[in-house]
Amino acid sequence: MFRVLKQEGRAKRGEFRTVHGVIQTPVFMNVGTVAAIKGAVSTEDLERIHTQVELSNTYHLHVRPGDKIIKQLGGLHKFMSWDRPILTDSGGFQVFSLAGLRKIKEEGVYFHSHIDGRKIFMGPEESMQIQSNLASTIAMAFDECAPSLADRSYVQASVERTSRWLERCKAEMDRLNVREDTINKNQLLFGINQGAIYADIRTAHAKQIARLGLDGYAIGGLAVGESHEEMYYIIEETVPFLPEDKPVYLMGVGTPANILEGVERGIDFFDCVYPSRNGRHGHLYTNHGKINLFNAKYELDDRPIEEGCGCPACRRYSRAYIRHLLKAKEMLGMRLCVLHNLYFYNTMMEEIRDALDAGEFAAYKKRKLAGFAGIQQ
């Protein structure tokens, strides 16, 4: 399923075969939590901006519209009209982000819906069942994303529970994949490594889950409060203990620089809300750093967001016009910004793959980072 085509240090150029098509790695997955990229981006748009994998969320789709409804409608691919790979996050991140609305127990997590307050129980089995109903390409194991500032004893206990949950996820997924009425009987399962910023907990956990023969392995619980240096250190320490023949997914990360550093340290999959959320907020990624289109200095700027960019925004519209749309709260402004940012990320991943193919990743990374650090336009 996962084939490493080329390697440069720990950086890998690979191919991941799925029933919904081949994923060229390293890849950045475009986040559409509720089966929609926020900012009025359609799946047709995703094709235009070279998206390989769309990412949606188990908890959010369970709450609304309901995974059973999506199953009745033929699964998530048919529902949102997207026939390429989809990865569904398990709800584990909501254990972190909705911390005020949930209680963790051995059996699973009791949430109060952020929509209407109703009680929702989600354990490993429930998360797998929901993801099976959604019929995503890749399901994520149900974990606890613990805060990186959590103390050692908490993290130790949390990781042990996440391990027990992982075995339950695996057993449940194996059961669901042979059921008659399962839409995607080839649904893949990725396990998630945790351990906050404690390298020894991370590596012990990595060794333990590596034995389970999962389809891929994720590093979770990073970029949740620790420094970049701590994050990079944890990645360096952890990756060597994950199976070499399986893709490694760094969850929720990150900035373009984070991605370059991640690739160098052996990461194959990334995802982050940054390009879409920052796009909606008027922050645009360019090869010369990030710009905030809300700033008054762009009022009369008739250049595109980035000269030479092939995205739907840059091909046709000026900074001044898009700034006007944003300030006027016209949806088109956000949409164009999100399209630009996702295109920027997807294009950067293409460049990374090309560089790896050519054996020039190190030089590419250096050049790219120097550009980001340059003077903002």
Place this chain on the structure above:
RNA sequence: GGAUGGGUAUGCCCAGCGGCGAGGGCAGCGGACUGUAAAUCCGUUACAAAGAAACACCGCAGGUUCGAGUCCUGCCCCAUCCA
């Protein structure tokens, strides 16, 4: 000429109806955001700076009161209506 309603810090809109060193919204400007409770959130524009010391202020000027943005009188301006 008359009637009624208004003029509140910095551009606009407004709250306050005797204890006010006057509150909010919008706009403007800036910032934050990492497996999305986020088209969100935060900051922001007299002076001073924790000192019973100093003192800008509610269209303007007086007055009543221990105390006035608030009550009274006059004036100015705006809106609507009537002549």
